[in-house]
Amino acid sequence: MQNRILQKLGIKPSTPESFQIFIASLKTILQYNKEGGIESLKTWDAPVLADLGRLSPNEIAYIESELPKVDIAISECQVQVQKLIPQDMRKKFAAYYTIDQAIRLMVCIVREYLRTLGKEKVILADPFLGSARTLTATIKEIGIERLEKVWGIEPLALPALVAYASLLDATKGKKDIINVTVGDAFEEISNATSFLFTPSKLYRADVILTNPPFTRWKHLQETYRVHLLNLMDRLGYGNYIERKEPSLQTLSMFLSDWILNDEGLVVSVLPASTFYTIYGRGYKSLLRKNYEILGIVQSTYRPSFSEDSGFKEVIIAAVKRRAIVKKPTVFAQLDDNAEEVARVIIGRHELVHRMNSFNIHELPRFLDINWLSLFGENRLRDVVVDIFEQGLRKKTLGYWEDVMGRKSIIRGVEMYGPEFFFIPNKYWRLIKEDKNSVEIENIEDKTKLILTKEFLIRTLRKPSLYSYTIEASVNSYMLSLPPLEIDEFPDDVQDYIRWGVNSNTARPAINAYGKYWYSHVYKQMETKQPFGQVFIPDKVDLAFKRRGVFANYTREKVAASKNFYIVKCNSENTSKLLVGWFNSTIFLSTLVLLSRRISETWTRFLENDYLELPVININTVTEEKISQVCENVNKMLEKRLPALWDQFREDYRRGLDLAVAEAIRLENPEETVEQMYHLLLDSRFNTRPHRT
Numbered sequence: 001m002q003n004r005i006l007q008k009l010g011i012k013p014s015t016p017e018s019f020q021i022f023i024a025s026l027k028t029i030l031q032y033n034k035e036g037g038i039e040s041l042k043t044w045d046a047p048v049l050a051d052l053g054r055l056s057p058n059e060i061a062y063i064e065s066e067l068p069k070v071d072i073a074i075s076e077c078q079v080q081v082q083k084l085i086p087q088d089m090r091k092k093f094a095a096y097y098t099i100d101q102a103i104r105l106m107v108c109i110v111r112e113y114l115r116t117l118g119k120e121k122v123i124l125a126d127p128f129l130g131s132a133r134t135l136t137a138t139i140k141e142i143g144i145e146r147l148e149k150v151w152g153i154e155p156l157a158l159p160a161l162v163a164y165a166s167l168l169d170a171t172k173g174k175k176d177i178i179n180v181t182v183g184d185a186f187e188e189i190s191n192a193t194s195f196l197f198t199p200s201k202l203y204r205a206d207v208i209l210t211n212p213p214f215t216r217w218k219h220l221q222e223t224y225r226v227h228l229l230n231l232m233d234r235l236g237y238g239n240y241i242e243r244k245e246p247s248l249q250t251l252s253m254f255l256s257d258w259i260l261n262d263e264g265l266v267v268s269v270l271p272a273s274t275f276y277t278i279y280g281r282g283y284k285s286l287l288r289k290n291y292e293i294l295g296i297v298q299s300t301y302r303p304s305f306s307e308d309s310g311f312k313e314v315i316i317a318a319v320k321r322r323a324i325v326k327k328p329t330v331f332a333q334l335d336d337n338a339e340e341v342a343r344v345i346i347g348r349h350e351l352v353h354r355m356n357s358f359n360i361h362e363l364p365r366f367l368d369i370n371w372l373s374l375f376g377e378n379r380l381r382d383v384v385v386d387i388f389e390q391g392l393r394k395k396t397l398g399y400w401e402d403v404m405g406r407k408s409i410i411r412g413v414e415m416y417g418p419e420f421f422f423i424p425n426k427y428w429r430l431i432k433e434d435k436n437s438v439e440i441e442n443i444e445d446k447t448k449l450i451l452t453k454e455f456l457i458r459t460l461r462k463p464s465l466y467s468y469t470i471e472a473s474v475n476s477y478m479l480s481l482p483p484l485e486i487d488e489f490p491d492d493v494q495d496y497i498r499w500g501v502n503s504n505t506a507r508p509a510i511n512a513y514g515k516y517w518y519s520h521v522y523k524q525m526e527t528k529q530p531f532g533q534v535f536i537p538d539k540v541d542l543a544f545k546r547r548g549v550f551a552n553y554t555r556e557k558v559a560a561s562k563n564f565y566i567v568k569c570n571s572e573n574t575s576k577l578l579v580g581w582f583n584s585t586i587f588l589s590t591l592v593l594l595s596r597r598i599s600e601t602w603t604r605f606l607e608n609d610y611l612e613l614p615v616i617n618i619n620t621v622t623e624e625k626i627s628q629v630c631e632n633v634n635k636m637l638e639k640r641l642p643a644l645w646d647q648f649r650e651d652y653r654r655g656l657d658l659a660v661a662e663a664i665r666l667e668n669p670e671e672t673v674e675q676m677y678h679l680l681l682d683s684r685f686n687t688r689p690h691r692t
Contacts, residue, residue, distance in 0.1 A: 001062050006055045010079030010157040010182070013086055018158055021081050024072040025165040026063065032173030038063055048164045048180040051157075074169050077162045078131040082307065085156065089179030097130050097268055098211045102305035102315055105297060105334055106134055106209050106267045107141045108342035109317050113207070113265045114142055114193045116346060121148035125205035127185040127212075127256060129154040132163035134209045139170040147171065151179040151203070153188050160446060186255060190231050203259050211269040212252030214311060217245045247271075247279040253683060256284060257320070264320045266291075272298070272312040275371035275595050278608055282400070283369075288326075288361060291318040295330035295345035298375060300354075312597070314372075317345050328357035331375045364388070365399060365612050370594045380679045384589050388614045396621055396664040397614040404618065408568045409536075409610055411562035413478065413524045415458070418509035420500040421521055422461055422561075423451070423477045425502065438477065442499075449492040455481055457525060460552065460560040463537035470579060471637040472535065472552040478559060483519040531557040533575040534567035539604035542592055542685040550591070551582035553633075565607065573630055574618050577663075580629040581616040583636075584660040585653070587674045588644065592683060601685055616664060624664035632656040645686050648677040 003014040011018055026038065029049075042053050055063075072080075082097045098106075116123065126135055126267045129152030139147065150167055154160035164180040171178065179202070181188055181638060189203050217225065228251055232238055237254040248689050249270055256266055274280035275296070287293050294317040299305060303312040315334075332341045333354040343349035351357060358367075358374045366388055367373060373381055391397025400409070415421045423440060424430045428449075432439035437452045456477040466472040479496075486494055497518055500506030509517040524530065535552040552564075553575060560566050569575040581587055590613065595603040605613070618626075639652065647653040654673065661669035680686065 001059070005055065005059050005063065008059075008598075009051045011161075012156075012158075013084060015084065017080070017084055018110060019066075020070055021084070021158060021162060023073060023078045024077050025161045027067050027070060028074040028165040028169050030067070032168055032175065042173065046164065046175065046178070046180070048160050048182055055215075056455060057093050074162070078133045078136070078166055079109075081131050081159050081162045084158070096211070096214070096306035098134055099305055099307055101299065101301070101334065101338070102211075102269055103134050103137050105315060105338040107137045107293075108338045109267050109345060110138050110207055110209065110265065111141050112342045112346035112348055113319075113472040114146060115348070117263070119206065119578065122206035123148050123198060123204055123261075124150040124207050124209070125203075125259070126152040126208065126210045127189065127203075127259065128152075128210050128252060129163050129180065130211065131159045131161065131595055132166050132180075134211070135163075136166045136170040138207075138209060139167070139655050144171050144174065147174075147177055149177045149179070150207075151181075151184055153181045153185040155182070155184055157182050164253060185252070186228060186231060189255060189259060190235075193235075204261055205259050206261050206264045208256050208260055208264070208266045208268070210244055210252070210256060210266075211306060212249045212256075214271055214309075215248045217248065219247070235281075235461060237286075242281050243278060245279070246282070247274065247277070249274060250280055250283040253283050254286065257290065260320050262320055265317065266320070267315065267317045269313055269315055272314050272348065272372055273596070275314070276369065278606065284360075284368075287318060290320055290322060292321045292327055293318045293329040293360060294347075295332060295341070296374075297332045297334050297341060300333045300335040310386055326359060326361040328359045330357050330472050331371075332354055333376060364392075365588075366594065366614055368593050369609055369612050370596065372597075373593050379595070380589055380676070380683070382592055383672065383675055383679065384586075384593050387664070387672065390666055391617075391664040392614060395666050396617050398617040398620075399611070400613055400615045401611040403615055404567075406611060409607055410528055410530055410566050410568070411607060412562045412564045412566055413521055413528070413530050414562040415478070415521050416512045416517075417500070417506045418461075418561075420503075420505040420509070421479045422459070423456065423479060423618075424475075425505075427505065447495075449496055451479075451492060451496065452490065455479060455493060456488075458556075458558040460535055460554075460558065462561065463540075463552075464546065466535075466552045467547040467549065468640050468642075469638060470549050470551070470553050470633070470641070472554050474554060474558050478521055478561075479518075480522040480525050481518045482522050482540075483516040493539040513518075525559070527595065530559045530566050532560075532566040532568050533557055533572070534569060534578050534582070535560050536565040536567065536605075536610075537564065538563050539598060539602055542595075542599045542602050542603055544644040546643075548643055548647070549583055550588060551579050553579040553637065558579070565610070573626055576630040576633045577616060577618060577621070577626050580633045581654055582658065583633075585648075585657045585665075585680070586660060589676050589680065592680065592685065616660065621663050625659070628659045629656070630665055632659045648681065 002019040006014040006018055011022060041049050124135060124147060132152060135150060152163060154163055160180055160182045167178045168175060192202050232241060232251055232254055235258050260266055274283060297315045305315060330345050334341055344351060344355055354376055388397060407485045419425045419427060428440045428442055430438055431441045437450050439448060439450050441448050457480050458474050459476050459478040460472055460474055461476040486497055509520060513520050533554050567578055569578060595605050597603050636652050641647060657673045658669055661673055666672050
């Protein structure tokens with residue numbers, strides 16, 4: 001009986017715990033039902049209760065018989081309901097609920113905001129409702145008398161019912177001001193939008209408190225992705241979507257913007273990546289244009305503000321206001337100081353310890369890459385900013401795109417089936433090489449093949465092979481076959497292709513490209529021309545545990561895999577100057593400060609990031625200074641370099657850093673270099689004892 005009832009109501013999973021929470025929710029609702037029992041709830045104008053009409057009289061009688069047996073507080077149901085969601089459903093709906101620390105801050109921000117607001121009553125909303133813990137906590141804090149209306153949308157039936165019961169309890173039964181809908185927020189709000197594309201009065205808000213879904217774009221059905229992009233375009237947010245694979249949370253924030261009234265407040269939990277990835281650029285642009293960004297907060301205790309979330313998250317508070325004067329944004333650390341942080345964010349208190357402010361409308365391009373670099377007292381940030389400002393002012397530094405052009409940096413070659421396309425590889429070793437060909441031997445059956453070099457490209461394979469010397473010893477080739485019929489290739493090449501098919505090492509390429517699968521590397525060679533002498537790893541461990549260099553150099557132009565960015569230069573001196581720059585402590589400090597974190601210590605810059613970064617200006621640095629940098633690079637080229645932390649007292653490291661600092665005409669080069677060493681040695685990435 002229990003399972004049948006839950007299934008009729010669309011409640012999943014159908015478990016005894018689910019039924020208990022269902023009964024507890026109905027019991028709470030019935031406390032505020034003056035008309036009678038469950039049967040009378042069918043007449044309520046409450047979308048979340050609409051499915052009660054599917055139940056038979058026997059099923060309703062059974063539910064009523066269960067009511068006295070359940071004694072669970074609705075506040076406990078709000079917590080427990082999230083624990084019942086299976087992992088696959090949690091992943092699909094990104095059902096990660098907000099933790100108490102975050103709820104307290106969000107509630108305090110709303111309370112402080114309402115003290116500054118002239119409106120007597122407000123519409124409170126969460127389009128991504130969950131079990132409404134944030135809304136109910138807010139109502140209890142600000143008082144029922146401040147509410148004109150409260151509404152939310154939740155895709156899962158049981159959390160939606162819990163949310164409705166909780167809101168009814170928080171408002172002491174004021175069901176006429178509550179609207180909870182079971183459904184998809186994008187669908188519900190777009191369906192309520194008029195043909196003139198004006199927001200529905202049903203879905204408007206003065207205050208939005210939310211923790212939107214973070215579902216990865218690739219996990220959404222293709223038809224739904226297309227629908228979302230079309231919807232965003234119709235609502236006027238198409239220009240803010242820079243890529244056709246946006247993050248769902250940014251689309252959620254566009255939807256929140258659509259329903260938020262002018263002078264309205266939005267307080268949201270968001271992945272920190274929103275403020276340092278390409279996918280978040282559109283939302284940052286919208287914030288700058290339409291909002292006064294009051295504050296962005298991160299936790300001192302833990303990376304996330306959501307239960308069981310693996311994301312690093314922040315809380316943003318912003319008012320929808322196109323003010324002429326753009327005020328600074330508070331960047332704060334949250335521990336047990338929610339009240340204090342809220343007062344500072346709303347402007348009712350001066351900045352205190354571990355808080356600072358930046359006007360995001362006036363940030364230099366290099367700082368705008370990563371707003372997370374604006375948190376806290378950061379002496380390394382101050383040093384890097386000072387270096388960049390000096391260099392940009394003296395024109396010894398310039399933004400990459402301006403100095404070298406957008407096409408000067410390209411990603412390496414992507415291949416499907418590296419154990420086929422790289423030679424040597426896991427199955428074949430190189431046993432002989434001459435000017436025109438290489439001889440390879442199969443490690444297992446000792447078959448020997450000779451491949452001519454017209455089909456082979458010298459290539460850097462992976463950064464770990466070249467992590468301790470600047471000059472890369474390139475002993476790898478990439479197979480680059482034109483789109484010919486197989487029988488048009490030399491016999492040994494044909495044999496190798498057949499081996500790739502039979503061994504399944506070529507299976508990824510066959511599945512991806514069909515008939516001429518073996519030519520997808522060749523086509524990239526033709527279109528990208530991925531050759532250079534300067535190579536930057538795609539990602540790096542800032543702890544430098546197994547790495548002594550950042551950028552690599554080759555005496556001749558070679559290609560590289562997708563694990564590298566290739567910098568195209570016109571001369572050997574330019575190449576060495578740039579290798580010196582990318583291996584300098586100035587650049588490594590920039591990496592620590594501004595790069596995109598993909599784990600606790602692993603980080604990266606993307607192609608567009610490099611274009612937004614200052615780089616040593618190859619057009620204005622004097623020949624003498626270029627020669628000095630190149631001379632110091634030459635001293636390090638073939639040297640096996642220890643981890644970065646062990647280099648700071650070595651003459652070669654100091655020589656390179658001083659040469660770079662003098663080339664960009666820093667006012668106090670020696671002092672600046674020493675300061676960077678000290679700050680990096682004290683950084684959290686250095687796991688070695690600090691040597692004095």
